[in-house]
Amino acid sequence: MPRKVDHRERRELLADALMRLAAARGLEEVSLRHVAAEAGVSTGMVQHYFRTKDEMMTFALGMVMDRISERSQAAAAPVTPRELVRGLLLQVLPLDETRRLENHVVLAFLAYAAVKPSIASGLREAAAEMRRFLADQLRATGVDSVDPERAAAGLLALVDGLGLQLLSRQYAEEDAVAALDAQLTLLFGRP
Template identity: 65%
Template sequence: MPKRVDHRARRTQIADALMRLAASQGLEAVSLRHVAAEAGVSTGMVQHYFRTKDEMMAFALDVVMDGIQERMAAAGGGGTGGGARRGAPSARDDVRALLVQLLPLDEQRSREGHVALAFLAYAATKPALAEGLRTSAARMRAHLADRIRAGGVGGADPARAAAALLALVDGLGVHALSGQLPADDALAALDAHLDSLFGAGPGTR
C-alpha cells in the first residue's frame, strides 16, 4: 500500500521552519527556497502546499495564534500557572494566566513574539494577512473580556479592560523582546496593572 501522508503535519512542519527563520532573520530573509532548506524538504514540496509566500505566511500565522489560544484556553480552564492561592483561582489569577501566555517568558513565547512582530510589519501592506491578524486579535479580546466579566470587576467595562490589558501586554512584550526591559520587570508591570484592576494579589510566573 502507498504510504499515507499527513498533509496537516507537513504544512505545520513547513510553517515551523518559516517561524524559525522569521524569528532569527526576519521575514525579509524568508523565501520558499530558504524555508524548504530549513524544513529539510524540497522547494517543490513547499510549493505543493503553498503556491505563494503569502499563503505560507498566513498559515504560519494561524499556527502561532492557534498555539497561543490553546495555551490561553488551557490556562483559563483551571491550570492557571499564575496564582499561588489555595482553592479555585480568582478572577485576577485567571486573567493573569491568560496574559502571561503572551509575554516572552521562555524560549517558545520569545520566538512567537519575534514572529508576531515580523508578521505585523509584513502584514502592513498585505490586506489578506492583516485581516487574519484582526480576526485573531478580536477573538482574544472577546475571550479575555468574558473572563473579566465572569470575575465581576466593579466599575470596569470588560471589553475596554480587555483591550487595555492586551495593549499593555503587547507593549511590554515589545520592550522585553528588544532588550529594553527584562522579562521579569515586564511581568511585574503586568502584575501592578492587574492589582489596580482587581486588587492586590500574590501571583507568580
C-alpha cells in the first residue's frame, strides 16, 4: 500500500530550506535547484509543489507569519491589551535563532519585493493586518491621547528598526526589549 504523503509537511520542508538559504545568501541567490539541494530532494519534487521561485517565496513568507502568530498564541494567556501587544511584538524581534532566521527571510523578501513589486502584495496584507490588530488593542484601552492607526504604524516601525539593529549586532537584546517596553509604556501606561 502506498504511503500517504503530507503535502503541507513537504511544502514546509522546502520553505525551511529556502529560509536557510535566504538567510545565508539572500533571496536573489536562491533557485529551485538550490532549495532542492538544501532540502535533500529532487528539483522535480520542488517544481511539483512550487511552479516558480516567487510562489515558493510567498509560501515561505506566509509560513513565517503563521509561526509568529502560533508562538504568540502559545505564550501564556495575556490579561491586558498591552500584554497581548508586547507578546506579539516580542515574537517578531530576532531574540533567538529561530526569530533571527525569520527576520533574515523577511528582510530578504523586502529587498526582493522592492525590485519585484508583483510579489509584495502578501507582505502588504500581513503588515496591514498587524497594524489593524495593534490599533484595535490600543482602542480597547480607551486611550484618547494617541491616534491608534498612527501609533500602530509607529510600533511596527520601532520593531522593524530594533530588528535591524539586533540582526547587525549593533544593539543588545535586553536594550531592544527595554526600548519596546518604553514605547509601550508611553502608549498604554505603566503595566
